[in-house]
Amino acid sequence: MPNGEGNGPFPALAGSKVANGLAEEHINVVLYGRNNTMPAWKGVITDAEIAAVITYERNSWSNKAGDVIQPAQVAAMSNQQ
Numbered sequence: 545m546p547n548g549e550g551n552g553p554f555p556a557l558a559g560s561k562v563a564n565g566l567a568e569e570h571i572n573v574v575l576y577g578r579n580n581t582m583p584a585w586k587g588v589i590t591d592a593e594i595a596a597v598i599t600y601e602r603n604s605w606s607n608k609a610g611d612v613i614q615p616a617q618v619a620a621m622s623n624q625q
């Protein structure tokens with residue numbers, strides 16, 4: 545939802561452990577998807593777009609991870625698997 549709350553099967557991103565935890569875990573979920581429900585975004589949007597949306601999620605609503613994700617971090621993980 546626009547305020548970061550979840551809805552039905554879609555988990556809240558506000559207060560989420562992923563969005564407030566290790567950047568690597570967050571990048572992994574967005575790149576490769578999870579549980580056959582969250583879609584994978586690798587190759588669908590650019591590494592820079594993935595970095596930007598993750599940075600937004602980590603620093604919006606109640607989330608205060610305080611980091612800025614770089615496209616190079618996404619690229620490094622994208623080339624691993």
Ligand code: HEM
Pocket residue numbers: 553554555556557560561562563570573574578579581582583585597598601
């Ligand atoms: C670029 C767009 C998207 C981003 C950045 C994104 C990000 C995330 C993140 C960070 C999580 C983990 C939340 C947590 O567990 O705390 C998540 C989970 C999830 N997302 Fe997305 N999401 C996106 C688009 C979508 C779309 C389009 C769908 C469905 C059509 C979707 C469906 C889901 C579902 C169902 C989960 C829960 C997966 C599970 O069972 O663990 N997401 N998403």
